[in-house]
Structures are given as structure tokens and as C-alpha cells.
Amino acid sequence: MITRDEAFELLKKYNKDEFHIQHALTVEAVMRWYAKELGYEDEKDYWGIVGLLHDIDFELYPDEHCLKAPELLREGGVDEDIIHAVCSHGYGITIGNGVTIDVEPVHExxxxxxxxxxxxxxxxxxxxxxxxxxxxDMELKSLKKKFKSKGFAAGCSREVIERGATQLGWELDKLLEMTLKAMAESEDMINQEM
Ligand SMILES: [Fe+2]
Known part of the structure; x- marks a missing residue:
């Protein structure tokens, strides 16, 4: 498997925007947190690398998001199971060029x-x-309010988040609570790395 350092170098080859790097580091940390929390401690590096690389094609190829990724990842020597995971985060989403991603998330x-x-x-x-x-210092209650407020961060699809909870068989509140906790616990580490 590709190492974490190699994965980070590969990410930075295609992503220069700080916002995108920070998002990648955030999703990496959240994935590592969930691996531990859900009983996959020995797979946490793997979960983290998937998180780090998941949006690799978004900065340069936004209209081909999740379609261009396999090419970039294969060139970087990334395994097919990581490529599948990366592509599956677009499942059911119609991207800029009109294609709907059909790679279904299977693994937890x-x-x-x-x-x-x-x-x-x-x-x-x-x-x-x-x-x-x-x-x-964010409370779950305030996050729930933001979630319900349609005008707030309208680009973050509530439908996708709700579908995500359903795919996991979780209540939405469980997803909100755990992800907020994962981010709060990782924030200092991410800031250090930025
Ligand atoms: Fe993302």
C-alpha cells in the first residue's frame, strides 16, 4: 500500500489551494477517528489515506470529479481498492459534465x-x-440548527448527508454528533499540519 507521506505528496501534486488541502487533512483525520471508533483500529492508516486522497481530482477537474481520480491515482501507484473507495464517495451524484457516478459504497x-x-x-x-x-466549542444543538437552516452553506447537500446516514443505517443525529466530535478532536493536529 502507498504510504501516508506518498499519498500526501500525490495530493499536493494536484492540489495547491489551501482550502482543499485543509479539507483533505480534515477528512483524513475524521476517517482515522471513525476507524478507531468503529472497531477498525488496525485499518486506520488505510481509512486515513482514503480520506486524504478522496478529492484528488476536484481542484483541476471539477466537472470530472470521481471520473478523473482513477487515472491520477493509478499513475501515483495507488491500489484499486483505494480507487474504488474514492470513486464511491460520488455515488448517485451527478457531476458537472452530466454523468451520474455509479460506484456504490460497499465497505463500511x-x-x-x-x-x-x-x-x-x-x-x-x-x-x-x-x-x-x-x-x-461547537455544540450539537447549534450544528443541528445550521443543518436545518436551508440558507446556510447551501452548497453542502443535506440530501447527500441524509443519504449517507441512511446508507450506514444510522440516525442523522448520530452522524452529526460523531463527526463533530471527530473534527473537534482532530482540529489542533490539522492546524499544525497546515
Ligand atoms: Fe470531499
Whole structure:
């Protein structure tokens, strides 16, 4: 398997925007947190690398998101199971060029990636509205309010997040609570790396 350092180098080859790097590091950390939490401790590096690489094609090829990724990842020597996981986070989503991604999340890791990815965007947008600009003092109640407020971070699809929870067989609240916790516990580490 590709090492974490190799994966980070590969990500930075195609992503220069700080926002995208931060998002990748956030999803990596959240995936590692979930691996531990859900009893996949020995797979946490693997879950993390999937999180780190999941949006590799988005900065340069937004209209081919999840379609261009296999090519970039194969060139970088990434295994097919990671490529499958990366592509599955677009399942059922119609991308800019009109194609609907049909790679279904199968492994629990893939379902977590699908559910948590879009949600980390919403949580981060909510954090930036706070005086602390942090997730660490954010309460679940306030996140739920932001989730329900359609005008807030309208680009973060509530439908995708809800579908993510359903695919996992979880209540939405469980997904919100766990992902907020994962982000709050990882925030300092991510800031250090930025
Ligand atoms: Fe993402």
C-alpha cells in the first residue's frame, strides 16, 4: 500500500489551494477517528489515506470529479481498492459534465467516507461563523440548527448527508454528533499540519 507521506505528496501534486488541502487533512483525520471508533483500529492508516486522497481530482477537474481520480491515482501507484473507495464517495451524484457516478459504497469505510465528507464541509462552514472559528466549542444543538437552516452553506447537500446516514443505517443525529466530535478532536493536529 502507498504510504501516508506518498499519498500526501500525490495530493499536493494536484492540489495547491489551501482550502482543499485543509479539507483533505480534515477528512483524513475524521476517517482515522471513525476507524478507531468503529472497531477498525488496525485499518486506520488505510481509512486515513482514503480520506486524504478522496478529492484528488476536484481542484483541476471539477466537472470530472470521481471520473478523473482513477487515472491520477493509478499513475501515483495507488491500489484499486483505494480507487474504488474514492470513486464511491460520488455515488448517485451527478457531476458537472452530466454523468451520474455509479460506484456504490460497499465497505463500511466507504459508507463513512460518503456520509462524513459532505458533513465536514457543513461543520467547517459553521465553525467559521463562530467567534472562536473552531469546532472545539461547537455544540450539537447549534450544528443541528445550521443543518436545518436551508440558507446556510447551501452548497453542502443535506440530501447527500441524509443519504449517507441512511446508507450506514444510522440516525442523522448520530452522524452529526460523531463527526463533530471527530473534527473537534482532530482540529489542533490539522492546524499544525497546515
Ligand atoms: Fe470531499
Amino acid at each position: 469505510m466507504e459508507k463513512v467516507l460518503f456520509a462524513a465528507d459532505e458533513l465536514t464541509g457543513l461543520i467547517w462552514a459553521a465553525a467559521l461563523m463562530r467567534p472562536s472559528r473552531s469546532t472545539k
